[in-house]
Amino acid sequence: MSTFKSRSAPASPRPSSDAIFATGLRKSYGDKTVLDGIGLSIPAGSVFALLGPNGAGKTTAVKILSTLITADGGQAQVAGHDIAAEPQKVRAAIGVTGQFSAVDGLITGEENMLLMAGLHHLSKREGRRIAAELLQRFDLVEAAKKPASTYSGGMKRRLDIATTLIGNPSIIFLDEPTTGLDPRSRHNMWGIIRELVSGGVTVFLTTQYLDEADELADRIAVLSNGKIAAEGSAEELKRLVPGGHVRLRFTDPAAYRSAAAALREVARNDEALTLHIPSDGSQRELRSLLDQLASTGIEADELTVHTPDLDDVFFALTGDVAHPAQTEENVR
Structure with missing residues (x-):
């Protein structure tokens, strides 16, 4: 039998190895319940994938855990900090890349990087150093002086993640990071995610691409009707379904x-x-x-x-x- 666990509201204290721990998270919009008491336990240095159909609440979960919106109920700790009591400390420890590119197309890739460095209160010298390193790392040096509006979808995604890494986050939320990308760009993005994790970063991934979760995630949770329907490794989840x-x-x-x-x-x-x-x-x-x-x-x-x-x-x-x-x- 599979050892998968379905988590609705774990009651145990947050283990010290968890990068993200949540219990009983709830969120409604009017009479629509989007999250109905979900719980999560995500070890540091791992890839966690949240799957679900459109409107299941994946983005809402990301927004709550990244302190962009508040939950109606429940508790969560991210990077050891309570999301309600210490939101600034949470924000200092995380990076967030949304479903759509957040880069400013009117300025160059390098200028996008330097703008983010300024928001992190880095000195001009340090900001330029880190921006140059990240542009090199993400193969954007040749395009660095060009307006971001001229970038391909894959290049914009790489620039998105590069700007996210300016603050050296220990946890990165990637909300459907490969939406709209061609197969080659998707595979390139997978390589970037693996590299981040090998460097010790924890990745919280939402995706509609099941092969993406299968390829990348250490653990996967399926969100349905506001609840975690099942959670486990890809192999554990596959054993839940008859027909083999x-x-x-x-x-x-x-x-x-x-x-x-x-x-x-x-x-x-x-x-x-x-x-x-x-x-x-x-x-x-x-x-x-x-x-x-x-x-x-x-x-x-x-x-x-x-x-x-x-x-x-x-x-x-x-x-x-x-x-x-x-x-x-x-x-x-």
Whole structure:
């Protein structure tokens, strides 16, 4: 069984290793409840992804934790500081990149950087030094003197994050950072996020791209109807959804019939000479299946593991009517 946890309102004290800890966060707009008592526990130096359909409350959660708006109820600590009692200390420890580029298109990339350095009260000399380092790091040196309005979407996103890093934050909130980017720019952004985390930064990521969460996140929470429907690693969440199976393909009809007789709970396809056996894809279940085949002297020509992916999890937990997809891993 999966060890996933669904968190609605953790009651234990905030562990010292947590970069972000929240309990019972609530927020309503009129009669619309956006967050209904959610709880979060995010270790320092990790990537946490919050998934949910449009309007689920992902951006609201980011705005509360980054002190841009106040919660109606609940408590939270970010970087060890209470968001209600110590908002200035929280802001000094974090960086925020929203869904849409926040750079000023009328000035150059370098001027955007220096403007942010001034807002952080850095000296002109220190601001120029840090801006130059970050422009180099994010491959923006050649475009530094050009108006940001001339930048591509990927370049604007890189400049967004570069300006966010001016204050050397320990926690960064990335609210759908790859929305609207082409596949190459998305993958470049993933590399930047991995680099940030390898440097000790904690990343709180909201995204509608399930492959993005699967690729980057140490832990994922699915937000639905104002509550955390489930939380865990990508693999833990995938095990919540039924439908995983092992597919055995044979070229020898006799071997196919023998395997069908020897194995339990199989779905047969006599025309294709394939058998489908329910499985969660775990190493233990695969070993058991292979041992059963070996004990009877039967050998399949191909074994493929089909496991539910995050699309399946998302659709199952949020009630989405889209058709889930499945991934498959060729084991043999």
